[in-house]
Amino acid sequence: MRYAETGYTLEVDLSRGNIERVETDPKLTELFLGGQGIAAKILFDRVPPDVEPFSPDNLLIFSAGLLHGTPIPGANRTAVNTISPQTNLLAHSLMGGFFGPELKYAGYDRIVISGKAPDLVYLWINNDKVEIRDASHLRGKGVHETTKLIRKELNEPSAQVAAIGLAGENRVYTASIEHGFASAARGPGPVMGDKRLKAIAVRGTKDLNIARPAELFNLCIQLRKKMAESMDVGDWMAVDEDDSFHHNNFAWGNARTRIKDYWSEELQERWTNWKYDNMLRQKGCYNCSKKCINVISYKGRKFGYKCYGKDTYHMAAFKELDFTYEILPFTMEYGLDSYSTPQVIAFGIELYEAGILTDKDMPDFPTDSGERVFYLMEKIVRREGIGDILANGVYHAARQIGNGAEAYDHNTVKKFEQLPIKLGKLNPPYFLMIATGEKMAITQIEGSFPQDPLPTIEEREAFVNKWKEVVPDDKFLKWFMEWEKRNDISNEASCAITDWNEAMHFLDDSLGLCGFLSSFRGQFGGGVVYHVNNMPEIISLATGMEIDKEGLWKTFQRIRNMVRAVNIKRGMRRADEKPPEDHWAVRDHEFEQQLLDEYYDFKGWTKDGIPTKETLDSLDLGFVSEEFLQRGILTGNEGTPSKEAPTEKEQEQKSGGC
Amino acid sequence: MGEKKIVRRIRVNLDKCNGCRACEMACSAFHAKPKYSSINPARSRIRVVTDEINDEYVPIRATDYSKAACDGRRVYTVNGKEYSECSFCGTVCPARNLFKEPDSGLPLKCDMCEDDPPQKEPLCVQACSLDALTYEEVEEVVEEQVKADELEIGLKSLVDKYGVKKIAESFARISQKSL
Numbered sequence: 001m002r003y004a005e006t007g008y009t010l011e012v013d014l015s016r017g018n019i020e021r022v023e024t025d026p027k028l029t030e031l032f033l034g035g036q037g038i039a040a041k042i043l044f045d046r047v048p049p050d051v052e053p054f055s056p057d058n059l060l061i062f063s064a065g066l067l068h069g070t071p072i073p074g075a076n077r078t079a080v081n082t083i084s085p086q087t088n089l090l091a092h093s094l095m096g097g098f099f100g101p102e103l104k105y106a107g108y109d110r111i112v113i114s115g116k117a118p119d120l121v122y123l124w125i126n127n128d129k130v131e132i133r134d135a136s137h138l139r140g141k142g143v144h145e146t147t148k149l150i151r152k153e154l155n156e157p158s159a160q161v162a163a164i165g166l167a168g169e170n171r172v173y174t175a176s177i178e179h180g181f182a183s184a185a186r187g188p189g190p191v192m193g194d195k196r197l198k199a200i201a202v203r204g205t206k207d208l209n210i211a212r213p214a215e216l217f218n219l220c221i222q223l224r225k226k227m228a229e230s231m232d233v234g235d236w237m238a239v240d241e242d243d244s245f246h247h248n249n250f251a252w253g254n255a256r257t258r259i260k261d262y263w264s265e266e267l268q269e270r271w272t273n274w275k276y277d278n279m280l281r282q283k284g285c286y287n288c289s290k291k292c293i294n295v296i297s298y299k300g301r302k303f304g305y306k307c308y309g310k311d312t313y314h315m316a317a318f319k320e321l322d323f324t325y326e327i328l329p330f331t332m333e334y335g336l337d338s339y340s341t342p343q344v345i346a347f348g349i350e351l352y353e354a355g356i357l358t359d360k361d362m363p364d365f366p367t368d369s370g371e372r373v374f375y376l377m378e379k380i381v382r383r384e385g386i387g388d389i390l391a392n393g394v395y396h397a398a399r400q401i402g403n404g405a406e407a408y409d410h411n412t413v414k415k416f417e418q419l420p421i422k423l424g425k426l427n428p429p430y431f432l433m434i435a436t437g438e439k440m441a442i443t444q445i446e447g448s449f450p451q452d453p454l455p456t457i458e459e460r461e462a463f464v465n466k467w468k469e470v471v472p473d474d475k476f477l478k479w480f481m482e483w484e485k486r487n488d489i490s491n492e493a494s495c496a497i498t499d500w501n502e503a504m505h506f507l508d509d510s511l512g513l514c515g516f517l518s519s520f521r522g523q524f525g526g527g528v529v530y531h532v533n534n535m536p537e538i539i540s541l542a543t544g545m546e547i548d549k550e551g552l553w554k555t556f557q558r559i560r561n562m563v564r565a566v567n568i569k570r571g572m573r574r575a576d577e578k579p580p581e582d583h584w585a586v587r588d589h590e591f592e593q594q595l596l597d598e599y600y601d602f603k604g605w606t607k608d609g610i611p612t613k614e615t616l617d618s619l620d621l622g623f624v625s626e627e628f629l630q631r632g633i634l635t636g637n638e639g640t641p642s643k644e645a646p647t648e649k650e651q652e653q654k655s656g657g658c
Numbered sequence: 659m660g661e662k663k664i665v666r667r668i669r670v671n672l673d674k675c676n677g678c679r680a681c682e683m684a685c686s687a688f689h690a691k692p693k694y695s696s697i698n699p700a701r702s703r704i705r706v707v708t709d710e711i712n713d714e715y716v717p718i719r720a721t722d723y724s725k726a727a728c729d730g731r732r733v734y735t736v737n738g739k740e741y742s743e744c745s746f747c748g749t750v751c752p753a754r755n756l757f758k759e760p761d762s763g764l765p766l767k768c769d770m771c772e773d774d775p776p777q778k779e780p781l782c783v784q785a786c787s788l789d790a791l792t793y794e795e796v797e798e799v800v801e802e803q804v805k806a807d808e809l810e811i812g813l814k815s816l817v818d819k820y821g822v823k824k825i826a827e828s829f830a831r832i833s834q835k836s837l
């Protein structure tokens with residue numbers, strides 16, 4: 001019997017209308033856990049590097065996490081992976097809610113979608129009965145309307161639905177897949193549209209088996225209690241109305257303008273009233289007692305938001321919260337990512353102001369900044385006029401527009417829009433995370449080690465007191481206790497911090513855990529519910545698989561390198577690993593490159609950022625090294641930067657390092 | 659004449675519910691055999707009637723079994739939101755796919771998590787960290803009345819489906835086989 005997982009993958013070929021239920025090898029779970037881990041392996045195996053993202057041969061994979069459907073609270077993040085048209089690399093995408101667990105109860109760990117439907121369809125998974133159904137009547141419909149109509153026509157109010165809106169149908173690069181009030185961004189939306197798959201509806205009524213039932217259930221009672229009582233998990237932005245942090249520190253417009261004393265008490269009161277006067281409820285995801293999603297009914301339109309998603313539109317438009325409330329119901333129905341879309345729009349507005357785009361490109365362009373955002377949003381979702389270009393994201397649009405527009409693309413990494421953060425002095429671990437991360441958004445990379453030192457020893461001690469349970473090693477406590485200035489931290493520490501931060505996300509995204517209980521949250525408050533010290537026991541009790549901390553760490557490294565392998569195969573190299581030039585005002589190129597070398601050393605990657613044969617083989621990724629040798633990506637003789645015939649200068653610079 | 663009895667009750671506060679369905683998870687785990695060995699919210703005796711878009715979350719428990727559906731036409735507006743009367747009804751009826759064993763279709767019934775030794779609270783209440791579900795025991799005067807248990811309800815639904823005669827015959831056959 002399989003425990004915690006169903007042992008089946010649902011394979012759907014939309015070109016041929018073929019549907020298959022395929023049993024999986026338990027070895028795959030041992031090596032890659034589930035969720036994004038296994039999805040990366042499938043993409044590596046089955047999507048050759050010359051396959052274009054908008055090719056029927058690209059795969060779109062919806063994965064439940066390994067722990068979805070078990071009693072583990074907060075295991076509900078569904079991973080959606082594909083090759084992204086924007087980056088031409090692996091798309092990292094997650095959505096909360098109920099989809100993954102429902103898929104498990106229907107008897108599948110993941111859905112692998114290939115091909116392209118001749119016309120718009122949706123997929124209906126009802127336990128063993130799976131059908132591809134006509135969706136031509138849903139064309140152009142909003143995601144919530146689509147959800148409603150599908151539930152009605154199937155007469156299945158309990159079906160969980162993930163759908164794209166007009167943006168996805170039109171293959172807008174910043175399109176998202178929406179599920180309830182959760183949304184999966186950063187790439188899969190346009191691919192779903194390209195495959196002409198409007199939605200997936202799933203209903204499951206099967207048992208999911210647990211390996212060591214009573215022990216796991218007991219443990220979950222404790223976890224649940226800790227979650228309920230702790231302010232160190234969940235989204236504090238749902239309850240803390242003081243949002244001076246984002247408004248005073250993040251950049252407005254096209255990631256350029258900081259308004260350092262924006263926040264005021266008067267403003268906070270006004271905004272708090274806007275929120276609570278219009279709030280219906282604060283909602284959670286499957287099996288989680290937190291209430292991270294604010295559900296708002298504003299001027300008769302209902303929508304939900306989480307975290308920084310409440311700020312992005314009004315900060316792009318230099319407006320106030322009510323502007324976000326005006327626009328979110330529309331962007332949600334259209335299925336637009338609220339992180340990258342406002343940036344593309346602000347970029348368009350800036351180009352207009354700079355005279356690079358003119359009235360010819362934007363006829364009747366309004367003067368009010370809010371109306372401008374609406375104007376461009378409508379153009380983008382329809383790919384109409386200038387919208388057809390902006391729909392390709394800042395990086396591609398800048399190059400298509402030309403005429404100096406490239407200089408206005410100042411906030412992308414690996415062709416993807418980054419959070420609008422512009423700072424003074426370099427934060428070395430952040431340099432590494434932004435440069436080498438492959439999840440494309442810093443929120444998906446950072447999270448376990450605090451962003452900044454705490455000013456007093458007493459504050460540090462109070463933090464460490466809760467945090468010591470969750471650190472993988474006591475050296476992190478020492479580093480934090482001794483940390484005085486943001487830019488002053490050893491390279492050894494920077495490497496290890498980057499690695500740990502990443503580890504938590506890679507594990508969460510394979511197990512299906514929510515970052516607000518785990519990977520993203522340790523940096524604020526310290527007392528997360530999930531960490532590398534309790535994950536092994538949780539996995540063992542749920543799956544029956546024996547795994548210890550060391551084994552879990554190796555599994556993380558394996559998944560991390562698997563993801564990198566997908567991207568290396570598609571051409572990603574050291575040259576792509578650089579934060580935006582203006583991310584920090586003070587830069588030191590030589591130091592940064594030295595740090596990068598040391599990190600590659602630490603990870604067992606070559607000077608060009610490719611995992612060495614030795615690294616791959618030691619992580620049971622021999623099939624990757626073999627393919628890299630065949631393709632000439634590796635010769636097999638490479639070492640890491642410090643071990644590959646270093647120049648004298650490099651030898652001198654080499655510190656004890658990490 | 660009624661007699662004094664301890665009445666066990668679960669109170670539901672819709673305003674506190676975040677729609678997480680932990681209650682369903684816990685109920686299905688408790689009623690799995692062996693206990694906690696599998697999870698399947700469709701087997702839960704509590705279900706959260708959910709319509710996210712309407713902001714509707716109503717935890718209801720399986721109560722009685724009825725072979726016929728009522729007309730279910732009443733619509734209630736509470737705080738500006740419309741609810742169908744079915745949203746508040748725990749009866750297992752043919753009109754909807756709620757509170758039926760997924761394999762057999764037999765009706766489910768909330769048994770307040772009877773256990774030996776007794777649980778301090780029903781499992782759904784234990785799982786609800788938000789106090790949307792709370793448990794109370796009160797002494798009340800109740801009319802003596804025999805409540806059907808799950809086995810009886812299940813049998814009744816089989817009788818409704820196949821007729822008494824067929825069930826009796828099958829029962830006789832099975833008993834003989836297992837002797």
Ligand code: SF4
Nearest residue numbers: 284285288290292514
């Ligand atoms: S912590 Fe918040 S976002 Fe995460 S699962 Fe719970 S309710 Fe959802």
Ligand code: SF4
Nearest residue numbers: 675676678679681786
């Ligand atoms: S556990 Fe509580 S909060 Fe969650 S759905 Fe059930 S009643 Fe609502």
